[in-house]
Amino acid sequence: DAGVIQSPRHEVTEMGQEVTLRCKPISGHNSLFWYRQTMMRGLELLIYFNNNVPIDDSGMPEDRFSAKMPNASFSTLKIQPSEPRDSAVYFCASSPGAISTEAFFGQGTRLTVV
Amino acid sequence: AQKVTQAQTEISVVEKEDVTLDCVYETRDTTYYLFWYKQPPSGELVFLIRRNSFDEQNEISGRYSWNFQKSTSSFNFTITASQVVDSAVYFCALSERNAGNMLTFGGGTRLMVKP
Numbered sequence: 001d002a003g004v005i006q007s008p009r010h011e012v013t014e015m016g017q018e019v020t021l022r023c024k025p026i027s028g029h030n031s032l033f034w035y036r037q038t039m040m041r042g043l044e045l046l047i048y049f050n051n052n053v054p055i056d057d058s059g060m061p062e063d064r065f066s067a068k069m070p071n072a073s074f075s076t077l078k079i080q081p082s083e084p085r086d087s088a089v090y091f092c093a094s095s096p097g098a099i100s101t102e103a104f105f106g107q108g109t110r111l112t113v114v
Numbered sequence: 115a116q117k118v119t120q121a122q123t124e125i126s127v128v129e130k131e132d133v134t135l136d137c138v139y140e141t142r143d144t145t146y147y148l149f150w151y152k153q154p155p156s157g158e159l160v161f162l163i164r165r166n167s168f169d170e171q172n173e174i175s176g177r178y179s180w181n182f183q184k185s186t187s188s189f190n191f192t193i194t195a196s197q198v199v200d201s202a203v204y205f206c207a208l209s210e211r212n213a214g215n216m217l218t219f220g221g222g223t224r225l226m227v228k229p
Contacts, residue, residue: 031215043205043219055214091159095215102149103217105159 004106006092012112018080021109023092024073029104030097034067034077037089037108046090049075050097082113116141118208118220126226127196135191135223137206145211148182148189153203153222165189196227 005024013019025032034046047057052069060067064083069075079086089110093103117140127133139148150162163173165182173180177194193200203224207217 033216042221045216045218048214048216050214056216089157093159097215101215102161102164103215104161105151107158110157 004092004094004104006090006106006109008109009107010110010112012114013082015083015113016081017113018078019082019086019111019113021077021090021092021111023075023077023106025075025092025094026104027073028096029094030072031095031103032069032075033093033095033103034075035091035093035105037091038087043091046077079111082111084113087111087113116143116146116208116210116213116218118206118218120204120206120220120223122223123221124224124226126228128228129198130195132192132194133196133225133227135193135204135206135225137189137191137220139187139189139206139208141208141210143210143212147209147211149207149209149217150180150189150191151205151207151219153205155202159205162191193225196225198227198229201225201227 007022030051032049035043036046037043046059047067048055049069067077089108091105091108093105095101095103119138146167148165152160152162170182179192181190203222205222206220209217
């Protein structure tokens with residue numbers, strides 16, 4: 001398996017623009033997670049899907065952030081409008097779905113908002 | 115609420131030294147799971163180990179070993195005979211049975227192994 005695939009790997013955008021990050025989980029995995037990594041706050045969970053349904057989005061910072069999972073093989077995280085403080089590395093991870101199995105992470109998208 | 119603390123933000127050792135990375139956790143759940151991940155300079159997060167709260171048996175995998183002690187809520191990670199390739203940020207993480215597979219991460223420990 002190719003692992004969790006994220007695109008793009010790097011994104012530079014201007015403040016106010018819409019940004020869409022993409023994730024393809026490992027085939028057969030039922031759970032999908034979006035994490036954000038910053039120097040100040042470390043690794044934070046943004047949202048968690050199980051069987052394509054959002055289970056916990058309490059980590060989503062504000063209404064500018066939205067995530068979707070239209071099918072088992074694709075998820076997006078959208079920021080609209082983007083702000084400089086959104087600059088971070090965004091990781092997508094998936095896991096088989098059994099209770100507390102390990103999560104496998106993608107290589108991340110480094111987002112820079114200028 | 116769950117919490118993971120990695121008090122050592124940065125450790126520097128010389129190659130071939132042994133090094134222990136500390137992890138202390140807090141949880142109210144009686145069933146929980148502990149993890150270690152490695153983040154090398156390339157940036158990806160690599161899974162190293164998972165332990166459940168009912169299994170306090172220590173584990174050894176090559177130069178890596180893990181010491182899980184429920185009495186002190188600790189899950190420490192030791193690298194024996196460290197190598198330059200071990201240089202990375204190491205994260206300890208916790209998930210609770212009632213929280214699905216959501217991971218709460220510690221702040222990470224940056225390990226620098228010098229030749």
